[in-house]
Amino acid sequence: MNERITQEIQSIAASMLESGQVAAFLGYSQGTLPGTMQPFVARDVEDAKKFSWNSFCVINLANYLPALLRSLEPPRRRGEPPPEGPLPKVGVLATGCWSRNMVVQIQENQIERQRAVIVGISSRGMVSRRKLEAAVGYREITHIEEQDNSLLVRGDGFEETINRWDVVRDNCQTCVHPDPVIYDKLIGSLSGDRKIPDRFRQVEEIEALSVDDRWQWFQNEISSCIRCYACRNACPLCYCPTCFVDDSRPQWVGKSIDPVDTALFHILRAYHCAGRCTDCGSCESVCPMGIRMRLFTKKLQKDVLELYGFEPGLDPDAPLPLSTYKMDDPEEFILTHIKKGDKK
Amino acid sequence: MKPLVLEKEQAGHWLKGLCNNFDIFAPLPTDKGYSDWQKWDGGDLFDVAKGVPKSSIKTFFFPQPEVLFQFNARASAPDAFRLREPKCQDKPRILFGVRPCDARSVVLNSMPYEEDPYFQKRIQETFIVGFLCREGCSTCFCKWTGGSPTGTEGMDVAAIDLGQVLYVEILSDKGKRLVGNGFFRSPTKDEETEAKDFVEKAKGQALDQDVASILRSKGLMHLYDAPFWNSVSEPCINCGTCTFLCPTCYCFDIQDETLRGKGRRIRYWDSCMFPLFTQHASGHNPRGDKLKRVRNRFMHKLKYFPDRFGPISCVGCGRCVRDCPVNIDIRQVLRSLLEI
Amino acid sequence: MNPYLPYSAVIDDIFVETEDGNLKTFRIVLENEEDRRNWTHRPGQFAMLSIAGKGEIPIGIASSPTEKGHLLFTVNRAGVVTTALHKMNVGDPIGVRGPLGNGFPVDSELKGKNIVIIAGGFAFTTLRATLIYMLEHRGDYENITVIYGARTPGMLLYKDELKQWQERDDLNVYITVDREAPGWDGLVGFVPTIAGQVKPSPENAAALICGPPIMIKFTMPPLEEVGWRNDQVYLSLENRMKCAIGICGHCNVGPVYVCKDGPVFTRAEVQRLPVEF
Numbered sequence: 028m029n030e031r032i033t034q035e036i037q038s039i040a041a042s043m044l045e046s047g048q049v050a051a052f053l054g055y056s057q058g059t060l061p062g063t064m065q066p067f068v069a070r071d072v073e074d075a076k077k078f079s080w081n082s083f084c085v086i087n088l089a090n091y092l093p094a095l096l097r098s099l100e101p102p103r104r105r106g107e108p109p110p111e112g113p114l115p116k117v118g119v120l121a122t123g124c125w126s127r128n129m130v131v132q133i134q135e136n137q138i139e140r141q142r143a144v145i146v147g148i149s150s151r152g153m154v155s156r157r158k159l160e161a162a163v164g165y166r167e168i169t170h171i172e173e174q175d176n177s178l179l180v181r182g183d184g185f186e187e188t189i190n191r192w193d194v195v196r197d198n199c200q201t202c203v204h205p206d207p208v209i210y211d212k213l214i215g216s217l218s219g220d221r222k223i224p225d226r227f228r229q230v231e232e233i234e235a236l237s238v239d240d241r242w243q244w245f246q247n248e249i250s251s252c253i254r255c256y257a258c259r260n261a262c263p264l265c266y267c268p269t270c271f272v273d274d275s276r277p278q279w280v281g282k283s284i285d286p287v288d289t290a291l292f293h294i295l296r297a298y299h300c301a302g303r304c305t306d307c308g309s310c311e312s313v314c315p316m317g318i319r320m321r322l323f324t325k326k327l328q329k330d331v332l333e334l335y336g337f338e339p340g341l342d343p344d345a346p347l348p349l350s351t352y353k354m355d356d357p358e359e360f361i362l363t364h365i366k367k368g369d370k371k
Numbered sequence: 372m373k374p375l376v377l378e379k380e381q382a383g384h385w386l387k388g389l390c391n392n393f394d395i396f397a398p399l400p401t402d403k404g405y406s407d408w409q410k411w412d413g414g415d416l417f418d419v420a421k422g423v424p425k426s427s428i429k430t431f432f433f434p435q436p437e438v439l440f441q442f443n444a445r446a447s448a449p450d451a452f453r454l455r456e457p458k459c460q461d462k463p464r465i466l467f468g469v470r471p472c473d474a475r476s477v478v479l480n481s482m483p484y485e486e487d488p489y490f491q492k493r494i495q496e497t498f499i500v501g502f503l504c505r506e507g508c509s510t511c512f513c514k515w516t517g518g519s520p521t522g523t524e525g526m527d528v529a530a531i532d533l534g535q536v537l538y539v540e541i542l543s544d545k546g547k548r549l550v551g552n553g554f555f556r557s558p559t560k561d562e563e564t565e566a567k568d569f570v571e572k573a574k575g576q577a578l579d580q581d582v583a584s585i586l587r588s589k590g591l592m593h594l595y596d597a598p599f600w601n602s603v604s605e606p607c608i609n610c611g612t613c614t615f616l617c618p619t620c621y622c623f624d625i626q627d628e629t630l631r632g633k634g635r636r637i638r639y640w641d642s643c644m645f646p647l648f649t650q651h652a653s654g655h656n657p658r659g660d661k662l663k664r665v666r667n668r669f670m671h672k673l674k675y676f677p678d679r680f681g682p683i684s685c686v687g688c689g690r691c692v693r694d695c696p697v698n699i700d701i702r703q704v705l706r707s708l709l710e711i
Numbered sequence: 712m713n714p715y716l717p718y719s720a721v722i723d724d725i726f727v728e729t730e731d732g733n734l735k736t737f738r739i740v741l742e743n744e745e746d747r748r749n750w751t752h753r754p755g756q757f758a759m760l761s762i763a764g765k766g767e768i769p770i771g772i773a774s775s776p777t778e779k780g781h782l783l784f785t786v787n788r789a790g791v792v793t794t795a796l797h798k799m800n801v802g803d804p805i806g807v808r809g810p811l812g813n814g815f816p817v818d819s820e821l822k823g824k825n826i827v828i829i830a831g832g833f834a835f836t837t838l839r840a841t842l843i844y845m846l847e848h849r850g851d852y853e854n855i856t857v858i859y860g861a862r863t864p865g866m867l868l869y870k871d872e873l874k875q876w877q878e879r880d881d882l883n884v885y886i887t888v889d890r891e892a893p894g895w896d897g898l899v900g901f902v903p904t905i906a907g908q909v910k911p912s913p914e915n916a917a918a919l920i921c922g923p924p925i926m927i928k929f930t931m932p933p934l935e936e937v938g939w940r941n942d943q944v945y946l947s948l949e950n951r952m953k954c955a956i957g958i959c960g961h962c963n964v965g966p967v968y969v970c971k972d973g974p975v976f977t978r979a980e981v982q983r984l985p986v987e988f
Contacts, residue, residue: 058698060510065698066606086696090608161404167422167508251403253426255642257610257696273647275791281628283436283639313696315612316425317403439715442763452763452804453719483958488713591966595985622960625715625953629764636763643960649951649987652790657950657964657987667963667987675966 028175032080032148035214036120039146041075043118049144050099050115053088054078061171062156066091080120081173082154082191085312088119089128089263093137116142122150124198124307126207127340128263131303134347137266140209147210149218152192152199153308154178157317159194163187198308198321201226208341227329229322245290251316252289254282258310258320264300271295297323302331302349303339372541375555376562377530379537382416385554386467393498394464396431398424408466416467417532422508423688427618428466428473432480432493436637439489439625444634454636463496465549472513472686474501474525476618482680483621498545501526506574510689512702514577517682521570531566538566578709583677585709594674595666599707604665606697611642613691613699619672619684622648643668669704714956717761717806718746722799723781730865734833735797736773736785739805751810752776754817754841755947755975758809759955760784765795769952769970772810773836775843782807785836785868811955812974815841815919815945817848825854827911829930831902831922832861835868837947838921842876849881856911860887860902864895885909902926907933918944931978941979948974948981948988964988 040052056067056077064083068091069075099115121129126147132138160168163180170181178189192200203226206217225231233241256272259265272280272292280295281288297320304324311321331337335348377385386395395411400418407425440454477494484490504511504520513519523529527546531538538558541547558566586594614620624641627634641648644664650656658664676684685701692700724738739760741747752758752772759767768790774783788797799805815821815837826845830838838859845852857876861867867886877884887898887905898905903926910933911918918939920927927946934944950962950969957971965985967973976984 059700059703060692060698063698068605086608091606157404165404169509251401251407253611253615253640255611255615256645257608257612260608260610261696273645282624282626283637285436313608313610313612315616315694315696317405440763444764454716454761454763454806456713456716486714486956487958592983592985595965621958623953624959624961625767627762627764627766634764638959641959641961648961651949651951652793663987670965671960671963675963678966 028151029081029173032214033078036078036080036146037075039212039214040069040078040118041072043144044069044075045072048116049118051095052078052118053091053095054120055080055084055088058083061168062154062159068095080148082151082178082195083156085153085155085196085309086261087125087128087263087307087309088121089125089132090261090309092117092119092129092143092263093132093266096138096142114142116144118144118146121145121147121207121210123202123205123207124150124305124340126209127204127305128307130209130340130343131305131347132263133343135303135350140343144212145207145210147207147213149207149215150199150202150205152195152202152205153312154191154194155196155312158196159189162189162194196308196312197229197319198306198311198325201228202306204338204341209343227325230326230329233322233326246286248318248322249289249293249320250286252284252293252318253316254284254289254292255315257313257315258318259296261309261313262300263307263309264303265296271299293320293323296320297327300324301327302335302337302347304328305340372547374538374540374558374563374566375550376558377537377539377555379417379532379535381554382537383413385552386411386416386465387413388552388554389465389549392462394462395467396464397467401425411467421504421506422511423470423473423690425690426616427476427688427690428469428499429476429480429618429621431464431466431497432477432490433484433621433623433638433640435623435639437489437639438635438637440636442634442636443632444629445632452634457635459492461496463498465498465500467500469499469501469526470504470688471501471520471522471524471526472511472518472688473618474499475513475518475522476686476688477525479619479680479682479684479686480621483676498528498549499526500528500530500549503529503531503569504573505532505569507576508689510692511687512576512689513687515582515702515705516685516687517583518686520573531569533562533565533569536562538562538569580709582705582709583681583683586673586683587677589674589708589711591674591678594708594711595670597707597711599711600662600666603669603699603704603707604662607644607661607665607699608697609644609646609661609664610696611640611644612694612696613701614642614644614668615640616690616694618686618688618690620668643671665699669701669708672701673705673708715808715954717759717767717808718750719743720782720805720807722801722803722805725799725801728785728868728870729833730863733788734785734866734868735788736783736868737796737805739782739784739807740780741782741807747780750782753810753814754844755814755837756810756812757837757955757974758782758784758807758811759952760786760792760796761806761808762792762795762799763804763806766792767806767808767953767955768792768796769811769949769955771837771840771947771974773839775840775847777844777847783840785833787833808955811970813972815975817841817844821917822851823915824852825912825914825916826852826856827916827918828855828857828859829902829906829918829920829922830857830859831926832866833868834921834923834947835859838919839869839872841919846879846882853915854883855881856883856885856909858885858887858902858905858909860889860898860900860905862889864888864892864897883909901929903929903933906930907936910937913937913939913943916943920944921947941982942977944978945975946978946981948976950988 043049052069055064057079172179397411398406399409405425438457527543529540623638625638649658672684719742723740726736728734757771761767770784773785952962953959955970957968962969
């Protein structure tokens, strides 16, 4: 199956680049280690041959999209409006969650819909390299061969066949929307929404702990954080020109690995992603220390779903609950003085 | 000093005997699936996989945060805002089970840190018991960088695991201080042969070139203007994974922090991958482009550092290769630089 | 000796240099008498001014080593530390770490030469140190020419001293402002333009140029036209600094550290470096 998808990606990308429909195409190429793939931008037909697809494409490609689009615009000074006429387009692969992040990016004015040529692929879930390593007892893996439902894993003196679904990432196992929600072209077919009755099970397990135990769990989870910001940088939602951790006037958060500062970073970042996170799992996949920070945003996802009946990225016209303001907002704190009848 | 032998069963007892005077650290399994440097809890010391633990040992030589100075931040105090050096109350420490690449990294880092009193003090107070490697992982490439799986640079005691026993060589005066407590004996002839065998047969990927001297001989701007930096830097997400896990990346930032009348000037690890690394207060940023930052890191490690100090600033441990989220592989960059 | 430990010092005087208040000259006196006696520096060197609780900043030393007993620093208000410094008062404690960097080679290569000092805006600070040093050792140098310009008359630094220098007959001083201004009867024109009019001869000469990169870019052509070579021109680079002793990695321009191998480089050296400053 991966071979078929790879062929299609290569041919679609080649034809889009050749016809000039897109100036660049964003996908993946083979990595240098088994179980790793590298995000790759092809700018001509030759490059398109390097595209590849398998179950290890774990980073959300929407992360690269705004910067890539901007880099294709003619250079201009800050404040100058973009030039007249159509700007170059970028082709990009999109699974369910990646496409939902693109919807959020469109809603938040980070990309223009007409400049992205989206090639949708329904996701079968991506494999967690970490889970795979655990499944073979952390013996070193030198070769991985994917079959449709299993992985043949070879290492020094061993060969094992691992059931694919067992090592699929946590977020993919509980994924409800594997299909791309917007696309200009589709590879393969759509599989429809999945029914997962206990999709928030991991969150509920933590919610069931006492407050003290929950705090203990949280502190333990982030104790190995080295403040590399791989999670933040891999996240398509984190596009602030100056992140709050980098501010100096005023400085909100200390920069060292002091546990209080680290806790503040993770908590605040999770809240900045509330109502926008699609649980693509990039943050967890890129963390070198194995921190499962997507559980923080998953909890907030659950809250937003329960409070507002909203899931981000499914409907480009649905207003984002945490950044939309209405005059009849039931909360008092925004319109307090008018509600109370004062004239200010 | 002649080589000695320690029965592995006795290793725990030996170290326990040193516990009063030293803090002892070893790479121990964590609940996240990898082994990492932790304070030794008296348990099994030999249950570690081959290769390197998750973090390097640079955290013992320049920890983060490291308090450079303390000061009184109450304006009314007579010594207000005058910096004073902190009183260091750490015990000396033993790092047990350091791989040759990590031990060598200490030697490489001491070169730029020659005048740094904090670093030098920690070098004197840290005792390294190294374990030679029988073979590396597929991501190890110490031989490319001038190291070796059986190298002993930077170690105070070098140990070879022969199964039942550890065959050790004492390499420094500090090392002598560790082995005086009666647990060690002389090796048998067989053990000596086994140890020699181990060293001769140790496997590691090698390049048949003196990498450092080739890179030193190449023109600076020739490497700087090479055409491949674009494709190397394109997937980079500018996180700090490579720099923070790397044993030989040593950039830091200094900040003052005050809390309730007490102040401290600390230094903590900084990464040249972060966009703010070179930003001036005026807003001007000489390395505002991602490509410039990625190129600068590799040029520093593989060209500027060897030009100034000799060896390349890389020990071939493979951590960045294994953990870079977008699989930017320094081995590919090295090869490209050697070929161009 | 801990190279990170600053000397304890006190702010002795504060003078607002420019009409917008953004540039102040701080007169700083080291607290310890022995430190005061032992301090010596070369013009062009800088020091890290340390404000406990805020941080440190690299500032060129504006006073010449011949001005004993105190140090002058002219500081532009830009970020966290400089803003805090600007809010400080006479008598407040401050730390000084230095002298750092290489400085201009006033006691070696520049001796016996005709000196041309060209500065723009508030980059004149270390050149003031250099000029005063040279005037104190006047016999060691041949002709000294100073070309200094600012946007407006109110933005010129060291106004009183400029007047005194203009009156000396062992010095050629050209002060200019970018545009006509009421009450200004001196030269009008950008520094590069004035340099083009003065046409200083490169014969046995060295030029010390400090200013924004754009000024340096436009000043070189008129000089090159009259025969100046890049190894006769000395520039002072700036970069973000933290440790200021060549370790922390922030200030590197290619293989050189601005704090340790610089900040003074000849233009020939700079052209062999990547443009990362």
